[in-house]
Amino acid sequence: MNWKCIFLFCCISLSLPVMGCSQTAAPKKPNIVFFLADDLGYGDIGVNNPKSRIPTPNIDKLAGQGMRFTDAHCVGALCAPSRFGLLTGRDAASWKNFNNIEGEAWDCKTMPQMLKERGYYTSIVGKWHYGVLFEGEDGRWGYVNPISGRFPKPSDNWKLDAPTRLGPLDRGFDYFFGTPIQPGNKWYANMEGRTLVGNVILEEDKPVSDEFIHQDWLKQITDKAKEQIKIGASREEPFFLYFPINSPHKPIIPDEEFRGVTGIGKYGDFVHQVDWCVGEILKAVDDTGISDNTIFIFASDNGSFYYPGSRNSNREDEDELKINGHKANGIYKAGKGSSEEGGHRIPYIVRWPGHIKAGSVSNQLVSLADHFATFASITGYHLKETEALDSWDISPIWKGEVTNEKIDRTLFHLNGNPEVVAVRHGKWKLIPECYYKSRSKQDDEPERIRIPAQLYDLSSDPGEKENIHDLHPVIVKDLTDRLNLYQKAKHNAPHIKNGTIKL
Structure with a gap:
């Protein structure tokens, strides 16, 4: 018997467990929850505006747990271009999407597609706002315009129970629940995945589902988002939840329990309900035990439409805000749809325990488009030269690695x-x-x-x-x-x- 071989075998066998114990497992990539409010002004939240008349305790608490930005901006001062910039890292001019109408031609990689390549489970709950393609009985495909919400003529041609195309599942998301455009007035039906939910009929070329209750929609999508957080927390891979809500965008319809709470009208009550929604999502993250490894981002897609001279605001609501001294965009001029600061300077808060100093404030110039490059950096994705052309990695700012000296940067609004x-x-x-x-x-x-x-x-x-x-x-x-x-x-x-x- 070769005793040298036996001795060598024993030494190797004994050393293997020790070697295994000494190896450190690669850290799990962080989960990402992105909460996007709709038409929420910079001055609507208390932590940004000491004179705000609307209580926002959950958002204010979030700011105390993370970093609040005072000079953050949307990509375009309207719903669709702003969301386009967030999801692609490109501004609206790159796509010539200056307004809310164009929505079919995406010729670039999206942020959820990038995250899927890095092993993420991706979901969107809420307002997609780019429309979808419906199949017709004659074999044609018709695009539902995200502004009018109307189906192309003839309206009796479209298969309402058939799978759609060019929706969130074609842009990198694994799961979708919500509406392809702004809910209410123009659209009264939810979609899950590629199909409409419930029994749907067309009324004046607009879909109406027996399972859609506009008054309860914000609560409904909040519950769905909480479900997705639980599902994501139970999976082995990290998850990305994009949660674009419809509030406080018109129509202003706060739930019954929130009406009259603020004392400054329906708009104030609706903003207060947004704050409740933030609290529910934060609680879902904390209750699942994943908060330490979850990046939580709160932002708005653009400024508020309630400002002096606005043609979009309800005069009665605007007068009520004036009487009570509330300025939705704070000290900033104009609002949604304008090149002035009130149109594109937005509330923006990021929480990432262990990486972002609690209660910190940054005055660096940042954009919603920056998240593509930032998440690419955090997850180890190498950006190609043709991807995310207007996106900057701002994770060094989050982590406090950038001094108070202003970064040399140019933004175009x-x-x-x-x-x-x-x-x-x-x-x-x-x-x-x-x-x-x-x-x-x-x-x-x-x-x-x-x-x-x-x-x-x-x-x-x-x-x-x-x-x-x-x-x-x-x-x-x-x-x-x-x-x-x-x-x-x-x-x-x-x-x-x-x-x-x-x-």
């Missing part, structure tokens, strides 16, 4: 009109002279309205009250050159490399 683009660099903001088309109810011919050139120093004039365009020609030229380069390239030209912050 679109307001829904391709001719109106604002430029932001550092403390300076330029709105160049431009024209936009306005169609009045009395006249079918669009009216070209001139917008004079404007320059603001946001460090001393955040409310954009004093136009100092003529006093700083050098600054105006620099910002104009940046805008020209951007419009020529159709993406954020100053990037050194997409997804990278130059520290």
Whole structure:
């Protein structure tokens, strides 16, 4: 017998368990819960606005557990372009989606597709807002417009019980429950996966389901989101939950138990219900025991439509807010659909225990488009040069690795009109002279309205009250050159490399 072989075998056998114990398992990628409010103004939440008349205890508590941003911006000041930027890391100009109408042609990788490649289970619960394609009896496919919500003519051609196309499941999501466009007024049916839920009929070319109750929709999708959190927590792989709600977007219909709570009208009550919803989702994350390894993000898609001079707000509700001294967009000018700060500066809070300092505040300039590059960095995905062209990795900001020194960055703010683009660099903001088309109810011919050139120093004039365009020609030229380069390239030209912050 070869005693040397036996001795060597014993040594190896004894060493194997020790070697196994010394190896450290790779850390699990973090779960991601992204809560996106709809038309919530910067000044609607108490932690952003000491003068807010709306109690938002859950959102304020979240800010105390994570990092609150004071200079965060949406990609476009309307629903669809903002969501497009979030999901693709590209701004609306890259897709020529300046307004809410276009929704069919996605020619780039989406963030959920990227996360799926990194092993994530991906789900969306709530408002998709890009429409879907329905199959017709004649073999054609018809696109449901996300603005009108109407089916193409003839309305009796469409198979309401057949699977749809070009919805969330074709953009990288494993699961979908919600509506393809804004619920209520235009759409009264939920979808799960690719199909409509319940018995659905068309009334005036709009779908109506016997299982859809608009008044209860926010609570319904909140329960569905909580279910997805439980499902995600039970899986071996990490999960990404995208939760775009419909509130406080019009129609303003707070649930019965929230009506009259704030004392400043239905809008205030609806915002308060949004805060309740945040509390429910946070509780679901905490109760499943996954909060320490979950990134929780709260943001709005754009500013509030309740501001002086808005054509979108309800006059009665707006008057009630004025009487009670509540400013939905805080100190910022205008609101949804505008190039002014009130249109695109948004509430934005991130919680990630062990990585983000609780109760911290950042004044860095960031965008909703940044999440693609940020999640790519966190999950180990290597961005290709054609992906997420307008997205920056802001995880160093989250983790406190960036000092208070401002990052050298340029943002371009679109307001829904391709001719109106604002430029932001550092403390300076330029709105160049431009024209936009306005169609009045009395006249079918669009009216070209001139917008004079404007320059603001946001460090001393955040409310954009004093136009100092003529006093700083050098600054105006620099910002104009940046805008020209951007419009020529159709993406954020100053990037050194997409997804990278130059520290």
